[in-house]
Every structure is written in C-alpha cells, then in structure tokens.
Amino acid sequence: MTASGISPSAVEAFSQRERERFLARNPKSVALAERARHSLYGGVPMHWMADWSTPVPLFVERAKGARFYDVDGHEYTDFCLGDTGSMFGHSPTPVARAMAEQAERGLTTMLPGEDAVVCGELLAERFGLPYWQVTATATDSNRYVLRWARAITKRKVLLVFDGCYHGTVDDVMVRSRNGDTVHRPGLVGQAYDLTQYSRSIPFNDVAALEAALAQGDVCALLCEPAMTNIGMVLPEPGFMHKCRELTRKYNSLLIIDETHTISTDIGGCTQLWQLDPDFFVVGKPIAGGMPCGIFGCSAPMAEAMQQVQQGGSEDNPGHGHSGMGTTLSANALAMHCMRANLEQVMTPAAYAHMLPLAKRLADGFRELINKHKLQWSVTELGARSEFQFCAVSPKTGAEAEAAFHDELQMALHLYLINRGILITPFHNMTLCCPDTSADDVDRLISTLNEALTELLAIPGARE
Structure with missing residues (x-):
C-alpha cells in the first residue's frame, strides 16, 4: 500500500488499459511520433514535451479559448492552458x-x-x-x-x-x-x-x-x-x-x-x-x-x-x-x-469569471475525495486548484514532494486525456480561464469520479 491509499498493482492495471486505449484512439499522433523521432531529439521539439502521461506525444492541431483539438480530430477541454502561458485562454x-x-x-x-x-x-x-x-x-x-x-x-x-x-x-x-x-x-x-x-x-x-x-x-x-x-x-x-x-x-x-x-x-x-x-x-x-x-x-x-x-x-x-x-x-x-x-x-471581468469557477472545481475535488474515502487534500489559490496525495495540504516543498505518486498521477491524467480533458502534467494542478464554463468544471469532476470509481473497483485496489 502506498501513501495514496491505492495499491501499485491496481494503478498499473488501470494504466495499461488506458495506454492501449490512447494508442487505438490516436493513430495520427502515433504516426507523427514515429516520424518525429528521426529528426527531433526524443521525438519532440523540447525534450520535456515527452514527459506527459501519454505513451506517445499527443500532437495538437489547433487551440482556441479553453479548447484545443488534436490531429486525430478530438476536442479537449484544457485546464492546463500551457502551464499558465495561455492563462487567459488560447489565442484571445x-x-x-x-x-x-x-x-x-x-x-x-x-x-x-x-x-x-x-x-x-x-x-x-x-x-x-x-x-x-x-x-x-x-x-x-x-x-x-x-x-x-x-x-x-x-x-x-x-x-x-x-x-x-x-x-x-x-x-x-x-x-x-x-x-x-x-x-x-x-x-x-x-x-x-x-x-x-x-x-x-x-x-x-x-x-x-x-x-x-x-x-x-x-x-x-x-x-x-x-x-x-x-x-x-x-x-x-x-x-x-x-x-x-x-x-x-x-x-x-x-x-x-x-x-x-x-x-x-x-x-x-x-x-x-x-x-x-x-x-x-x-x-x-x-x-x-x-x-x-x-x-x-x-x-x-x-x-x-x-x-x-x-x-x-x-x-x-x-x-x-x-x-x-x-x-x-x-x-x-x-x-x-x-x-x-x-x-x-487581463481584466477585472476575466478574474471575476475565473475565480468562482476555480472555487467550484476545488469544492468538487473535495467532494470526490470524501466520497471515495481517500486521504487526499485540496489546495486552491485564485484561479488554480490542485488535489494532492496527502491528508493535509503541504506546508513545504519537501512535504509536497513526499506526496507525489507519479504512477497514480499519470494514470489519472491519461484517463482524463482519453476522455477529452487536460490538466497540468507533473502534478494535479488545474487552471480556469475566461473561456472555461461551469459545465467544463462539472465535466472534469464527473470524469475524475468515473476514473476513481473504475480504479478502486479493481480487485485489491485498497489492499
């Protein structure tokens, strides 16, 4: 058993299923990844772009507002927003x-x-x-x-x-x-x-x-x-x-x-x-x-x-x-x-839209954690919120790092990606922009609920 409360074997079984789903769902990204590895180091224009949870990079075709679209034609609701680079939406x-x-x-x-x-x-x-x-x-x-x-x-x-x-x-x-x-x-x-x-x-x-x-x-x-x-x-x-x-x-x-x-x-x-x-x-x-x-x-x-x-x-x-x-x-x-x-x-009206939605999202994360009886916590600040694999929100960088569970985090992220939702990689942070809607927030919460329900239903998940 890990500090996250979910067994490694269940996480791996869950992840393998989602990796297979991604590869079957994204043939054009798979083909571009194979092509890219012959000219781009690591198959990407900057090496950390290969550090996402996907088995091969997800190639983007276009982005606007709180949405982007991949080369296979799938639409995504984006709560990563270029890790703040597009904090006010893609291409305002x-x-x-x-x-x-x-x-x-x-x-x-x-x-x-x-x-x-x-x-x-x-x-x-x-x-x-x-x-x-x-x-x-x-x-x-x-x-x-x-x-x-x-x-x-x-x-x-x-x-x-x-x-x-x-x-x-x-x-x-x-x-x-x-x-x-x-x-x-x-x-x-x-x-x-x-x-x-x-x-x-x-x-x-x-x-x-x-x-x-x-x-x-x-x-x-x-x-x-x-x-x-x-x-x-x-x-x-x-x-x-x-x-x-x-x-x-x-x-x-x-x-x-x-x-x-x-x-x-x-x-x-x-x-x-x-x-x-x-x-x-x-x-x-x-x-x-x-x-x-x-x-x-x-x-x-x-x-x-x-x-x-x-x-x-x-x-x-x-x-x-x-x-x-x-x-x-x-x-x-x-x-x-x-x-x-x-x-x-970057106006007062933009913040007036973003901040309540982020609060709605943080509250939704807390409800999910309570529903599934997990010893996790939620940290929020302005338009950001994050669920963390520790019972109490960390007070230092060392405490935050100790709460990392890379395999679980990546498994949950991949589940969301396979269903058209992106959150920040490397940890579980989300960001709402002026184009984010209440329906977008509710969809993220409901999809994460489905992920946790399926993961915890795997035999031995809570052993």
Whole structure:
C-alpha cells in the first residue's frame, strides 16, 4: 500500500488499459511520433514535451479559448492552458488581432514604440511599482533582476525556497536537504558549484529564513508568494510579510516572481497581499501567450540601478556589456500583444469569471475525495486548484514532494486525456480561464469520479 491509499498493482492495471486505449484512439499522433523521432531529439521539439502521461506525444492541431483539438480530430477541454502561458485562454481575440496588425508593421526593430510607453504605464498602475523592463521570458527577467540585486547590494548569495520555480536560471537549481543546500537532482551539465552562491531553505520556516539572512551575505530572496511547481504550497498567515520584514532587517532585497500566481488577482498576490517587493517578475501570460517577460522595480531600486550604471570602479567601470538583454527583448510584436492583453484580456471581468469557477472545481475535488474515502487534500489559490496525495495540504516543498505518486498521477491524467480533458502534467494542478464554463468544471469532476470509481473497483485496489 502506498501513501495514496491505492495499491501499485491496481494503478498499473488501470494504466495499461488506458495506454492501449490512447494508442487505438490516436493513430495520427502515433504516426507523427514515429516520424518525429528521426529528426527531433526524443521525438519532440523540447525534450520535456515527452514527459506527459501519454505513451506517445499527443500532437495538437489547433487551440482556441479553453479548447484545443488534436490531429486525430478530438476536442479537449484544457485546464492546463500551457502551464499558465495561455492563462487567459488560447489565442484571445484581441491578442490575435494585435498580432495580425503588427505583422504588417514590423516584428522587431531594437527601438521602442508608443506601445512600450503604454505598457509601462499600465504595468505601473496595475502592480504598484513605478519602473519596468521587458524581456523575452520570466527566466530572463529573474536572471537580470539577480544581476541588479548583486550589483546594488555588493553581495553574491541568492536565497530561494526549497522546491521553488523561477524558470531555468542556474542559481535557483538547488534544493534543501537536512539543512544543507545541494544541487537539484537531474541537473544536466552543471560545470560549477551552485551552492557557493545559492542557498535553499524550507518554505514557511521563519527561523530558517532569519538564520539564512542573518549571515549578512544574501543579496536577495527570490520567491513565489505561493509555491506552484513542486505541488501547490500556500504561505502560512503572515509568512510573506515576515519575508519583507526580515529582508529589510538584514539589508537584502525581496524579489517576487508571480509568473504562476498572477492567476490569483489582477494585481497578483503582490497587490492583493500588499507585499511591497523591491523587484517584481511576471512571464508567460503577460502578453496573452506571446513569448514575453517583464520585471518592475521600486523607485529606490531604480535610483540604485542608475548609480550602478553611472558609477565607476576598477571592477565595475559603469559601461560596457551589462550581461542583460537579448536582441528580441521588447520586440514590437510582443509589445503590441502585451498592450492588447493588458487593456482587453487581463481584466477585472476575466478574474471575476475565473475565480468562482476555480472555487467550484476545488469544492468538487473535495467532494470526490470524501466520497471515495481517500486521504487526499485540496489546495486552491485564485484561479488554480490542485488535489494532492496527502491528508493535509503541504506546508513545504519537501512535504509536497513526499506526496507525489507519479504512477497514480499519470494514470489519472491519461484517463482524463482519453476522455477529452487536460490538466497540468507533473502534478494535479488545474487552471480556469475566461473561456472555461461551469459545465467544463462539472465535466472534469464527473470524469475524475468515473476514473476513481473504475480504479478502486479493481480487485485489491485498497489492499
């Protein structure tokens, strides 16, 4: 018996049946997978696209709103939404229109246009920080903000929470193990010791936070206001404000990454909870699915950044290559799409639609867990909710990871996919968008109920 309460043998029997069903149902995806393996590493354009629960990749033909369609003609209700990249639905009409408009007016010029000014004003109004920069991804934003933090504080150590998610910035690829910082398992090709200048501590642990900051060498705490990639982990009451208090006490900066938690509120947790960061980062949803990232800074940080650029020393002459920016950062197409998304898509009305549906979904998950007498829990935050294979919602990344049951999770995901429903891979997180309907939510709940009923009916499932 596993911690999930369901035997491995039952999960495997259930999974095998669903794998066979997928292969029979998706001949065109199977054929494309065979074709792709001769030219694409792992048969996919990015290797993690092969990590879904399907026996071969599911190939998509088109997507719109809360729906996508595969090459075999099946329709899916999408609760993954590009893992937040399409948080406001696939190809929102205003963003699609903006792309068409800008396509004839130039895609990238290395020069700003009026859209950039409007976006800066909208971002300042929405998120409360006065100054903004535009990048290609949230990874880039986090990488550049870290450079600024180190330059401003003249400190080198970055502090992160165990199980954090900040894209593929090298410095965040660490975990906390028995009080020590170690490299994240599975890290490929790492040439230098990340633990020299990165420190990882448990989320929601105020004592560990103060002990880490008290060493006096931390340039910044980079954190999500709620963890979302190791499994959803919410902050304990007052914890995020303690992060602000202690970073100020020990002269470290606070960087809030809301690339996922922006689904909580139109101003993110930062505005909703009044977190008052020095820097603020958002990535993939900010331009409606167009690759784009942003970071904002407070007025004191902007002044300090200017001093860094203008200041001179033997080590930092104040000119030359900053190590920040790519040629396609803030390109004209991305700026026009971001403006359309901020003005017409990422609106109070969108959140007013999404949030109650996510609550309905979380309540439905709880009813299912009670109905089937499972020792599982549900965590919800804004438009997100997740069912987790532990009796009490986790408080740290380590607790969330301990609740993983990869085989069971993938079996349930594949059952849903075979019946036209997609949720986020790697864990059981769902996201509602402005095009999601109450019927969509109810269908997910009823289909998951069918999956659990069938799984638990296998002889020995509860042994």
